[in-house]
Amino acid sequence: MSVLSALGPQVRMRLRPIMAIKIDLQQWLSEPGNDFLSHISLDCAVFGFHAGELRILLLKMKNQDRLALPGGFMMAQESLEEAAIRTLEERTGLENIFLQQFHVFSDPARSESADRAEDFKKMGMHPSKMEWFAQRWISVGFYALVEFSQVNPKPDALSETCCWYSLEERGKLILDHDQILETALATLRLQLNYQPIGYNLLPRKFTMPELQKLYETILGKKLDRRNFQRKMLSYGILHALDEKRTGVAHKAPYLYSFHLRNYQKALRQGLEAGW
Amino acid sequence: MSVLSALGPQVRMRLRPIMAIKIDLQQWLSEPGNDFLSHISLDCAVFGFHAGELRILLLKMKNQDRLALPGGFMMAQESLEEAAIRTLEERTGLENIFLQQFHVFSDPARSESADRAEDFKKMGMHPSKMEWFAQRWISVGFYALVEFSQVNPKPDALSETCCWYSLEERGKLILDHDQILETALATLRLQLNYQPIGYNLLPRKFTMPELQKLYETILGKKLDRRNFQRKMLSYGILHALDEKRTGVAHKAPYLYSFHLRNYQKALRQGLEAGW
């Protein structure tokens, strides 16, 4: 078994048809019961790349100043991945989202949030649901990579807004979500040579400087322009197009797209060495 | 935050004092209630290295031909890591076990085992406990690295024996444990340059050929003896001892030990490049 296939879903590949169950969340909040598994939740760090920056999709919680990663729960017949995809389809409007689980956060102290009973009451939450939210949660962290321009963010029942934040300017997150996000970023760095990260974050056509900026952002360091191009081309995973990017100041850069077949093959080897 | 610190516990480092709760498992089986969280379990791939081979610690299930990874459940106030450590201390007699979570297995079909009601009844299991075992389980996979010679394997309440198997000669495992084990191995390969795998699998003093054999086993390919030594020494993570291994046929090889400080520093960089 290859490393990649052992560790999870492939490039934008659907595991199994998702049940198209749509839940009216406001109504769900006001009812006593629910169909979700107890104790287990998931939180997603959704990354996009825009204007040379990594962006993260965050929810602004109702009656609170804090931001939160989009999260969700598992239904009785779902896998974690299916639950995460369902959650993110609701939040982004996208289908076929690339995601990877990366860590389970299970510190008993992580669920001991401030008492939000008052807020929940204002939101019209049923008492039994408040109890349910107050239980201990073990959360599986996912990171998701999406094409920034394709996303239509939608808040969930507990949040006012859902929008993009730059990593530097993001505010304080709820609970241990800062830690989850930091761990997601560290994982991204670690998996840069093993996962189709460029492919899923960039639009189909992109320039070499754009690809380089993405690598620099994830790795957190400057790379030499000329050496980057040499190495990247040597992998044979890029398809040089005849087009150039127009309407941009200075010399027009060439456009590239990924040679998906070679890319996946190269990732399986691990794009040997580091940067 | 460094990649390592973001991704979990460090080299044989205790997170927090473990509650020294010892459970009489036979009695626990015969009682109705239990203090464990529902739905969430953990399974551990415990690796040792002996006679130039990777070994895996497996349980032979009572009334069954199948083998199983040591597993366990979470108590109300434990983190996953603490639960895994508690489980493995019971199974191996070791303290300060190095372990890493690597994947969550959540396919709804994974819990749909053959009906074992008859077996469970023979074992004196309480009916409510049988129901509890029959629920859907989402299992967090851990791999653990132990020093083979230090382990005192002990079976649990559901198993007859607990002992080492070579990876090739192991029999068929229950449920999806084969997949969990394969994924653990793939993770080990992937993390060889980022985790203190040699340090935790080998005894304190070891020879260069032993270290090489370990790398070859995990990577699944032969390495050149001389190039391996050159590269390994260039990292500066080894401490050359004055002793040689005696009592062995042919030329006596030198002994080495890890220079822990340099080793950890090097791992944080990722022991650049691959083999």
Place this chain on the structure above:
DNA sequence: TTTTCAATACGTCAATATGACACAATGAAA
């Protein structure tokens, strides 16, 4: 229109790392 200039494309070269071997030394077993 012409000029400017920041950004891009393409190339060079020394230093380093890698892969593939050769050869001498050792020490238990024959």
Place this chain on the structure above:
DNA sequence: TTTCATTGTGTCATATTGACGTATTGAAAA
């Protein structure tokens, strides 16, 4: 005492890396 599989050390051609130089482009400024 000899044998010989195994270990310690070294060499060399080749590939890769890091650092930097120069020519080209095309929108924006003059």
